[in-house]
Amino acid sequence: MSAHPLAGAIAGAARIVSGAHVTWLDSPPEPGQTVYFANHTSHLDFIVLWSSLPAALREQTRPIAAQDYWERGLRRVLAVDVFNALLVRRRHSAGSDSGNAGEARETIAEIAAAMGEHTSLIIFPEGTRGTGEEVAPFKSGLYYLCREKPGLRLVPAYIHNMNRILPKGEFLPVPVISQVTFGAPMSAGPAESKAEFLTRARDAVCRLKPE
């Protein structure tokens, strides 16, 4: 799969706007199927994270986006045509053990199938954009994905300052310098409970926060 020509241009522009400073803290980027998961404060998060990856890894990496938000008009062109996003249905009860859990797992199974053996993903497990002060508790999709694909390699990342560049509800950016920090790869333990895993994954992201 080769990237849409616009994708490279948009990523380049986003990197100039965000001035993203990329650090791989514990190990250099590796090829091979990976799920990159990060905190979420801005629409630019995906583009900045994606453009932080080496070009070779970018081509195999797709974002996951909420269908209800991204399926119409220009947003759809951007998400689907340019960045080849996997659109998923969002459920507001995701993460609870209510009756919808089965439906949620069905979606996860679809994602796992779409990933195949080579496609990497970018996921924002908070589910929605936050203010940048706190990382919200993670939704359970990441956990179920690891159950669908045992041994799946996960790489945490912290995207710093994007909430200052383009916060929720704004469409004019302020060109503060951002930072993307990637942490050590991890995976879900075979016996790890959902709550344990999601807490550990969230801690892995929070630990990368600069200060």
Next chain:
Amino acid sequence: MTFRIDPQLELVFGGVIALLALSSAIGFVIKLVVRDPAAQNTIDNLNKRIRAWWVMCVIFALTLSIGPIGSLVLFGLISFLALREYITLVPTRRADHHTLFWTFFVFTPLQYYLIGIKWLGFMIVIPVYAFLFIPAAMALAGDTKSFLERAAKIQWGLMICVYCLSYAPALLALEVHGYGPNAKLLLYLVIVEQLSDVLQYVWGKLAGRHKISPEVSPNKTWEGFAGGVLSATAVGTALWWMTPFSPWAAAAISLAITLMGFAGGLVMSAIKRDRGVKDYGTLIEGHGGILDRMDSMIFAAPVFFHIVRFFYGL
């Protein structure tokens, strides 16, 4: 605007290039000769700094030779990047978003546009209008937490990164009796001010013993200060022929440039210490960020401009 390179400009740039070539040669020899592992970091940093100087010199020479528009664009870009480093370092709140947008995308270009059309009102737009606009916009946004601090931080950022720096290309808009092109004045300011920085660094490394203000800037010493200021003033005096100044006036003005530059370096260091960082950024290899390189220019440029305008302007 006629497109012509002034012979004096060529001569001085030739001198700068010879100086850089000499520095590169010295850096190369030191790297070969000095075996002390403890000194290696300093030597590598020195060589990085010299390489960055080459790049900065080429960019400056190119923009200066294009004419006033080149210098305006260059300094406008420097202001933008400096403001970016500054705002990144200074905490702001969600409610400041629109104010920050205006700061970056309206006031910064406006300042350089006004200088471009040679309207001397550029001197009051930021200190009066932006100064009042910023707190008003912030009050409208409705967030009162640390209001005074937040307003002051944005005002001060605009003041140092944009207003003060813009005085450097504003030299090109001045009318000086029987003198021109004014690119020579800008080059003179840059040479004396940057050389003063470099010579303070060199004198400090060679002879520095007594620290001036260890809490603010651990590398600044009285020996470096005196040696740097005096030798840069001497160079500034020796270059009087490229300015409208007499040799004595050139000495006094060079001294003013170097002293203001020193104050700028100290103040900008104090801001860094307050925010707990060593450099403003990583844009210029070996030097840190744009603001680390421009700290002395920020203080020297407005004072130099006003001296020239008051005593030599038409």
